[in-house]
Amino acid sequence: xxxxxxxxxxxxxxxFDSLDGRVAxxxxxxxxxxxxxxxxxxxxxxxxxxxxxxxxxxxxSVTGTGAEALHQLGLFAWVCCLSS
Numbered sequence: 001x002x003x004x005x006x007x008x009x010x011x012x013x014x015x016f017d018s019l020d021g022r023v024a025x026x027x028x029x030x031x032x033x034x035x036x037x038x039x040x041x042x043x044x045x046x047x048x049x050x051x052x053x054x055x056x057x058x059x060x061s062v063t064g065t066g067a068e069a070l071h072q073l074g075l076f077a078w079v080c081c082l083s084s
Contacts, residue, residue: 003060006053013045054080 020038024030058076 003053003057006049006056010045010049010053013049017042017045051080 021030024034058080059073
């Protein structure tokens with residue numbers, strides 16, 4: 001449930017990211033600080049948050065115990081590394 005909410009929040013961030021630059025340009029309120037802060041927000045929203053969500057989803061899918069769980073976790077790590 002919480003992972004679904006997190007995924008929807010990340011999707012919603014795409015809409016807000018496309019709007020904030022347009023609104024700042026239309027109102028003439030874009031500053032150097034705003035540009036830097038927007039870049040930081042983009043790193044968190046499009047880099048860190050999806051990575052944490054993917055990690056939480058992958059750990060949750062490990063259902064086995066012992067060697068099987070370790071093997072599944074290793075496969076998940078490979079998928080994460082290949083997708084970056």
